[in-house]
Amino acid sequence: QKEVEQDPGPLSVPEGAIVSLNCTYSNSAFQYFMWYRQYSRKGPELLMYTYSSGNKEDGRFTAQVDKSSKYISLFIRDSQPSDSATYLCAISPYSGAGSYQLTFGKGTKLSVIP
Amino acid sequence: GAGVSQTPSNKVTEKGKYVELRCDPISGHTALYWYRQSLGQGPEFLIYFQGTGAADDSGLPNDRFFAVRPEGSVSTLKIQRTERGDSAVYLCASSLTRDNKETQYFGPGTRLLVL
Numbered sequence: 432q433k434e435v436e437q438d439p440g441p442l443s444v445p446e447g448a449i450v451s452l453n454c455t456y457s458n459s460a461f462q463y464f465m466w467y468r469q470y471s472r473k474g475p476e477l478l479m480y481t482y483s484s485g486n487k488e489d490g491r492f493t494a495q496v497d498k499s500s501k502y503i504s505l506f507i508r509d510s511q512p513s514d515s516a517t518y519l520c521a522i523s524p525y526s527g528a529g530s531y532q533l534t535f536g537k538g539t540k541l542s543v544i545p
Numbered sequence: 546g547a548g549v550s551q552t553p554s555n556k557v558t559e560k561g562k563y564v565e566l567r568c569d570p571i572s573g574h575t576a577l578y579w580y581r582q583s584l585g586q587g588p589e590f591l592i593y594f595q596g597t598g599a600a601d602d603s604g605l606p607n608d609r610f611f612a613v614r615p616e617g618s619v620s621t622l623k624i625q626r627t628e629r630g631d632s633a634v635y636l637c638a639s640s641l642t643r644d645n646k647e648t649q650y651f652g653p654g655t656r657l658l659v660l
Contacts, residue, residue, distance in 0.1 A: 437587070476650075531640075537585065
């Protein structure tokens with residue numbers, strides 16, 4: 432079992448839809464959770480990060496973490512064509528050796544159709 | 546300010562050749578990372594530098610891969626005797642410190658194709 436599982440999609444939604452992207456992880460040592468967005472032929476850029484269970488909101492984006500289920504989600508409200516990209520979840524240990532090592536999911540390719 | 550830059554953006558080589566990939570981190574960032582992203586996969590950690598030294602090279606797949614950062618800024622990833630399986634996007638990232646609360650900023654990557 433991979434440490435982080437993410438459905439690669441592709442996912443296609445109409446403009447304005449709510450998008451739900453998800454990852455599961457296996458190691459409870461992971462305590463730091465991130466979502467990166469990667470446009471075609473570009474490097475990943477950090478969208479959101481969180482340390483704790485619960486929700487964190489930033490504009491149209493909401494990151495949700497359920498540590499008891501080892502499940503993380505990213506919700507995008509009022510999706511726009513400019514949101515079309517690959518979304519990668521990434522996790523790392525909270526502290527200690529290797530805490531800088533990000534473990535990524537495969538990424539979910541999202542297309543928002545005008 | 547300038548982000549992380551990587552050169553070349555694309556590299557095509559033949560099996561068995563030697564390649565060097567360069568990374569210029571954000572000025573002032575002490576931590577530098579190399580990741581490899583194969584087609585349809587997320588980035589995978591290769592090596593981490595804190596300053597000039599390779600603090601963690603546990604992700605390097607074998608001894609054909611080597612990286613240096615001699616002056617604590619620019620880094621070069623070196624691959625000897627390239628194999629077709631080395632074809633991937635090689636991403637460099639930098640952060641202000643190694644603290645995982647510091648954002649890792651990624652460059653655009655070097656697309657390596659080994660024929």
